[in-house]
Amino acid sequence: MLKIAYVGFGKSTNRYHLPYIQQRLDKFDVTRIYAPTLGKRPLDQAALEASGTRFTSDFTDILNDDALDLVVVVTPAPTHYQLVKQLLLAGQNVLVDKPMVTTIAELDDLLQIAKAQHCFLMPFQNRRFDSDYLTLQHVLQAGYVGRPVELELHMDHYRPTAGQLTGEQIDGTWYGHGVHLVDQIVGLFGRPEAATYDLRATRLTQATIEDQFEVNLHYANAFKATVQSTELAVTPYPKWRLVGTQGTFIKTTVDQQENDLKAGIMPGMAGFGLDAPQAYGHVTYYNQSGDRIEKDLPSIQGDYGRVYDNVYDVLVNGQTQLVTDEQMQTTIEILSRAFDEKGPHTEQLN
Known part of the structure; x- marks a missing residue:
């Protein structure tokens, strides 16, 4: 122990x-x-x-x-x-x-x-064990959509009066929300070749700290992943939208663990973290026979505690840690280089 x-x-x-x-x-x-x-x-x-x-x-x-x-x-x-x-x-x-x-x-x-x-x-990095992330990972591994071409990942809220006027670089939405989203992309696809940044203050336009971002991560084989967050989305975008050469996967809602925890529903209780069927992701694809297939994919249950399972396995059993040193470095480099210059810009990462 x-x-x-x-x-x-x-x-x-x-x-x-x-x-x-x-x-x-x-x-x-x-x-x-x-x-x-x-x-x-x-x-x-x-x-x-x-x-x-x-x-x-x-x-x-x-x-x-x-x-x-x-x-x-x-x-x-x-x-x-x-x-x-x-x-x-x-x-x-x-x-x-x-x-x-x-x-x-x-x-x-x-x-x-x-x-x-x-x-x-x-x-x-507990959001490596979000149900929506695990389900998206399964879609990629199963090859439903063919070769990935474009992936959009959102973390949207409606908090119109919670704007912050000043703060340090680490205090903004990009570090606060972006660290999760970037880590999820890096965990799936590794280090991108370049990143294009658009960070803005939208609630308090005179603020020196951003509350909205759209960042494109560019990979080989014409693949692009976009991570985006806003605090002014009365109606949020789908959480995930994956487009490939053979199909599209859309997951509208977020993992339910956080909502359950806020409501006092704890791990181990019946139904904790489970999606309702209407919240399942939807995949549309063409199979090898050319048939168009549409189906809902039940969400793979998330569990933030699996981070601790990994720590235990590393310290006790000598296994590989969940987030490698290289992944940590890639994520922090992507975050920090957003501030190399003001305004929308592109940074080469290789």
């Missing part, structure tokens, strides 16, 4: 991490939690303390705990780099919430320290 600690005890820790750990108590023991201010979530804290978890407001307690097998950093994004660096230098294995860093130089620094210290380091 791996002894783990959490750095941060806010919404994300309690919503996206601990509910999945509760389904894996044969593999993980939450022994410590660091929170700068204790008592902000008294009921959650009391429940964990009753099961043996020790809370602290002193970060050095985590740094100096040689009994820990893994530290999970779930704090605001601008704090990640310095916290993770301190943990790695202390010899701790680290799983860190997204985005891990702002620049490729920061990432390279952390990777070099992790290698020198023989430590595990990986971002918590």
Whole structure:
């Protein structure tokens, strides 16, 4: 059993991490939690303390705990780099919430320290286990649409009054939402040859931080993947739209895990994370006989806890980690190079 600690005890820790750990108590023991201010979530804290978890407001307690097998950093994004660096230098294995860093130089620094210290380091890319992503992956592997030509991936909301006037590069929508979308594309197709960027502030047009983006990732064989997000979509685009030489796949709705977690429906409960049949993706394609086929594809059930399954397999069984160093570097490079110049522009990545 791996002894783990959490750095941060806010919404994300309690919503996206601990509910999945509760389904894996044969593999993980939450022994410590660091929170700068204790008592902000008294009921959650009391429940964990009753099961043996020790809370602290002193970060050095985590740094100096040689009994820990893994530290999970779930704090605001601008704090990640310095916290993770301190943990790695202390010899701790680290799983860190997204985005891990702002620049490729920061990432390279952390990777070099992790290698020198023989430590595990990986971002918590839980959306590799979205049901819609897993279903799209199946469509590609099954060859329904033939050779992929164009893929659109959206993360749209309607939050018209939540615009932010100023902030750092890592605080914008591109890093906040784009890190998931880019990682999903890189996980499927690897490193693109070039990227074309269009980042804009649309709710507060005088803002210095973007809240909308459209980024095209260009690959060999005439393939293009577009990742896009807006906070002004009363009616959102389909989540996925894949066009190939033999067919098209469309998945309109998003994975249901987040909605269920917000509603208090937890992993392990009946129906958790399951799509209703009307939310299934739809594929239209031509088979080898030239027949036009249309059918709904039941969604493959997602499970964010599979990130932890991978961490366990890496640390205990020596298996390959879910997000490789090269994938981390590609994702952070794509994110950071959006700011090489202002306005729409293209960057060669090879």
